[in-house]
Amino acid sequence: MTAIAAARSEGQGATLAVARIGLIAAAIQLYLCLVGIVPIFDERPLIAGVLSLGEAAILITMFGAGYLAAQRAGEVTTWQAGVAGVGAGVLSGASLTLIVLVGSVVDLRAVFIHASPDLYDMLTRGLDLAGSWIPIAIGGIVGGVAGLVARSPARFRRPLLWALAMLVAFGLFAGLLRTPMLNNFLAGLARFLFAPEGLTLIGAAIVFVATFAIVVLEARLRVRRRAGELPAARRRQLQLPLLLLAIVIVLAFPIGFGSFFAQVIAVVAVYVLMGFGLNITLGLAGLLDLGFVAFFAVGAYTVALLTSTGEFGIAGWSWWAAVPFAVLFSMAFGAFLGLPILGIRGDYLAIATLGFGEIIAILARSDLLKPWLGGPQGITNVPKPIDVPPDSFLAGPNQIYYLAIAGAVIVAFVAMRLRSSRLGRAWMAIREDEDVAEALGVNLVQTKLLAYMLGAAFAGLGGALFAGLVGAMFPTSITLFVSINVVALLIVGGMGSNPGVVLGAIFLIGVPELFREFSEYRFLFYGIALIAMMVFRPEGLLPSRVTRRELHRPEELEATAPEDLTAAAGDMGGSEGSTDPAQEATR
Amino acid sequence: MALLTAKTVTKRFGGLVAVKTLDLVVEQGSIASVIGPNGAGKTTFFNCVSGFFRVDEGEIVFDGHPIHHLRPDKIAHLGIARTYQNIRLFPTMTALENILVGEHRHLHSTWMGAVVRTPAQRNEERRAVEEARRVLQFVGLAGRGDFLAGKLAYGDQRRLEIARALASKPRLLLLDEPTAGMNPVETEQLTAFIRRLRDELGITILLIEHEMRVVMGISERITVLDYGEKIAEGNPKEIQANARVIEAYLGHGAATGESGSGTPEGETTSGATT
Numbered sequence: 109m110t111a112i113a114a115a116r117s118e119g120q121g122a123t124l125a126v127a128r129i130g131l132i133a134a135a136i137q138l139y140l141c142l143v144g145i146v147p148i149f150d151e152r153p154l155i156a157g158v159l160s161l162g163e164a165a166i167l168i169t170m171f172g173a174g175y176l177a178a179q180r181a182g183e184v185t186t187w188q189a190g191v192a193g194v195g196a197g198v199l200s201g202a203s204l205t206l207i208v209l210v211g212s213v214v215d216l217r218a219v220f221i222h223a224s225p226d227l228y229d230m231l232t233r234g235l236d237l238a239g240s241w242i243p244i245a246i247g248g249i250v251g252g253v254a255g256l257v258a259r260s261p262a263r264f265r266r267p268l269l270w271a272l273a274m275l276v277a278f279g280l281f282a283g284l285l286r287t288p289m290l291n292n293f294l295a296g297l298a299r300f301l302f303a304p305e306g307l308t309l310i311g312a313a314i315v316f317v318a319t320f321a322i323v324v325l326e327a328r329l330r331v332r333r334r335a336g337e338l339p340a341a342r343r344r345q346l347q348l349p350l351l352l353l354a355i356v357i358v359l360a361f362p363i364g365f366g367s368f369f370a371q372v373i374a375v376v377a378v379y380v381l382m383g384f385g386l387n388i389t390l391g392l393a394g395l396l397d398l399g400f401v402a403f404f405a406v407g408a409y410t411v412a413l414l415t416s417t418g419e420f421g422i423a424g425w426s427w428w429a430a431v432p433f434a435v436l437f438s439m440a441f442g443a444f445l446g447l448p449i450l451g452i453r454g455d456y457l458a459i460a461t462l463g464f465g466e467i468i469a470i471l472a473r474s475d476l477l478k479p480w481l482g483g484p485q486g487i488t489n490v491p492k493p494i495d496v497p498p499d500s501f502l503a504g505p506n507q508i509y510y511l512a513i514a515g516a517v518i519v520a521f522v523a524m525r526l527r528s529s530r531l532g533r534a535w536m537a538i539r540e541d542e543d544v545a546e547a548l549g550v551n552l553v554q555t556k557l558l559a560y561m562l563g564a565a566f567a568g569l570g571g572a573l574f575a576g577l578v579g580a581m582f583p584t585s586i587t588l589f590v591s592i593n594v595v596a597l598l599i600v601g602g603m604g605s606n607p608g609v610v611l612g613a614i615f616l617i618g619v620p621e622l623f624r625e626f627s628e629y630r631f632l633f634y635g636i637a638l639i640a641m642m643v644f645r646p647e648g649l650l651p652s653r654v655t656r657r658e659l660h661r662p663e664e665l666e667a668t669a670p671e672d673l674t675a676a677a678g679d680m681g682g683s684e685g686s687t688d689p690a691q692e693a694t695r
Numbered sequence: 696m697a698l699l700t701a702k703t704v705t706k707r708f709g710g711l712v713a714v715k716t717l718d719l720v721v722e723q724g725s726i727a728s729v730i731g732p733n734g735a736g737k738t739t740f741f742n743c744v745s746g747f748f749r750v751d752e753g754e755i756v757f758d759g760h761p762i763h764h765l766r767p768d769k770i771a772h773l774g775i776a777r778t779y780q781n782i783r784l785f786p787t788m789t790a791l792e793n794i795l796v797g798e799h800r801h802l803h804s805t806w807m808g809a810v811v812r813t814p815a816q817r818n819e820e821r822r823a824v825e826e827a828r829r830v831l832q833f834v835g836l837a838g839r840g841d842f843l844a845g846k847l848a849y850g851d852q853r854r855l856e857i858a859r860a861l862a863s864k865p866r867l868l869l870l871d872e873p874t875a876g877m878n879p880v881e882t883e884q885l886t887a888f889i890r891r892l893r894d895e896l897g898i899t900i901l902l903i904e905h906e907m908r909v910v911m912g913i914s915e916r917i918t919v920l921d922y923g924e925k926i927a928e929g930n931p932k933e934i935q936a937n938a939r940v941i942e943a944y945l946g947h948g949a950a951t952g953e954s955g956s957g958t959p960e961g962e963t964t965s966g967a968t969t
């Protein structure tokens with residue numbers, strides 16, 4: 109009796125889990141449709157003539173619901189998992205049917221302007237009320253398939269999920285990839301794979317099959333394991349050509365992809381510079397600075413003042429002569445702002461620095477400084493760093509692209525050197541425990557000021573590049589959002605990690621630039637991305653590795669590390685969890 | 696010769712007098728202890744010596760320099776290092792890096808030098824790492840250097856904290872309850888280790904300790920505090936026989952009883968003292 113009761117209650121638990129996931133998916137779909145994300149995404153084809161991005165968003169939600177439901181259903185057979193998937197999929201699809209049914213009785217547009225006939229047409233495949241069952245059917249099918257996939261062996265599941273993800277990625281970037289390819293010998297291939305927007309059907313098939321095959325092959329050949337087993341010296345030898353290839357690609361980028369891309373990447377690089385700067389102040393020294401844009405502004409205005417040929421220019425120097433001063437002024441400013449807030453810790457520091465950022469923005473806009481900084485009109489006529497004829501390749505954003513990349517490389521180098529020095533260690537010690545660091549002889553005043561100054565220097569360089577890129581400097585560029593962006597890209601990339609800064613900047617600054625048409629929802633996705641990041645990968649995309657210096661070969665370390673010690677250590681490490689994920693050390 | 700001299704040191708927190716007109720002398724090359732019930736002001740005194748607290752009255756002189764008005768980093772540069780009652784490592788730095796921070800005061804690299812990495816700079820860094828490995832070896836943590844400090848086992852964390860203090864090559868080492876939370880075997884090892892620090896490295900040691908076996912075993916001079924005041928001072932024999940000490944530990948009337956063991960129950964692993 110009890111066994112049956114237990115089984116029944118387990119079954120009930122599974123049903124509940126499926127119902128919950130189905131309802132969550134239903135809520136997400138309602139939101140996506142009524143807020144207008146699906147209708148707008150629907151205008152962008154993913155696979156030309158077959159699937160739009162809007163439809164894909166719905167299908168992905170259904171797939172996710174089915175997949176999760178099968179995972180949460182507990183110990184069940186594959187077919188039961190499929191049934192769980194169908195259940196969750198049907199529930200999520202039912203929300204769309206509900207929109208169609210309600211929409212036929214009441215005019216939802218009074219409240220939700222996006223609940224238009226276009227949306228209903230899309231959901232019912234043009235059948236109107238008669239087709240209101242279609243979302244449920246599609247939900248059931250997609251959910252069921254997802255449920256089965258969730259239970260399939262990894263050697264099949266992994267390539268399939270990768271292939272689907274790649275399909276979406278290539279569909280999204282098709283237009284961007286196609287345009288540059290049309291200009292050279294790849295034009296035929298471009299027309300074959302890509303429609304003007306989205307993939308062609310054949311292109312989609314090729315992307316799907318190719319990704320599937322690559323992932324299968326990678327798993328079969330165990331590329332990663334073999335790479336891991338190689339001796340360090342050999343691994344380095346293999347990395348060198350990859351590095352060279354990466355350099356060539358970076359240098360040739362504007363040639364292949366044109367100046368729009370170059371401009372986007374130049375902006376990304378400016379943020380990378382600021383990210384490196386804040387990585388010192390916040391990532392290493394642990395001093396939260398929400399007014400980081402101030403140093404950027406000082407750098408940009410210094411360059412603008414010293415170089416402008418317009419009415420506010422005071423020197424008419426070249427960009428190159430002005431840059432060192434921009435960096436120096438930013439540093440001085442960093443010290444100037446740093447002094448009064450030396451003794452402030454934690455949350456209070458964030459508020460104080462927030463205030464500084466706003467003060468700078470207001471000053472730049474003010475009538476008080478208008479005779480010098482131009483007030484809201486800003487300073488225009490900032491010459492380009494490299495004076496070339498307007499039709500030359502280096503005119504416009506391309507030269508800033510190269511300068512920004514060069515600047516980022518130099519700054520990355522400086523940041524890396526600083527990180528593994530006496531000063532870098534002192535910064536980290538302050539971040540971890542200020543009092544103890546001081547009792548070990550670390551001069552808090554000096555060390556903190558250096559953190560502010562060097563962070564400011566990097567941001568000032570970013571500002572200098574920005575002024576050169578735009579050819580002007582306006583107070584509208586000094587917004588709180590810049591500061592928040594820099595903090596966010598550090599968090600997304602991985603606090604304290606220099607490669608993380610680059611990746612974070614690409615994701616948070618670069619990718620949104622490429623999806624200008626959805627800019628209305630930029631902050632929505634920004635927020636979702638940040639929350640998802642904090643929940644699923646709080647350490648960031650590329651967390652900093654712990655350097656190994658006591659034992660030269662990590663293999664030896666693993667050999668000497670007993671399992672139980674690692675396990676015990678895991679229990680004790682509970683109190684931290686702010687920045688560095690510690691798993692790296694015990695691997 | 697006196698290495699550390701405290702003269703009429705007083706520290707108040709509002710109305711509470713945590714340390715009251717305390718006189719204390721630590722001889723060069725000795726092992727001295729400060730004991731007393733919870734809240735007696737032992738750790739407060741340590742915090743005054745290491746510069747975390749400003750003394751309200753009196754003065755503290757280290758090796759001829761008055762230090763009671765100095766910042767903690769200046770005091771560290773004079774050669775005083777300490778450990779903490781509740782371990783305070785840099786948890787997300789590796790054990791080796793923790794020790795390298797300990798060496799901070801002996802390194803001279805500037806930020807410019809760090810970026811350019813001059814030969815002198817590189818040499819210094821290499822020697823620093825070698826030295827750090829030696830210190831790891833000395834405290835028995837060889838092979839643990841690349842672990843994050845926060846992930847080490849408890850006993851190893853205690854040892855690492857001492858190692859970090861040793862890396863600054865102190866002349867005076869303040870140990871705040873070094874054996875707290877240790878089992879008898881570990882305690883014994885640590886006691887022997889503390890003696891080695893003095894005998895082999897010549898470091899003068901001042902410790903706060905609750906474990907009477909440790910205190911009586913290694914201290915040459917013991918100062919007993921109660922409610923911020925010094926109630927007794929002397930060698931272990933004298934302290935064990937002192938009626939006021941027994942009273943402070945065991946309560947009024949206990950002094951008439953048997954006073955041989957001197958290991959009051961419940962005091963051995965006690966937690967917070969001020």
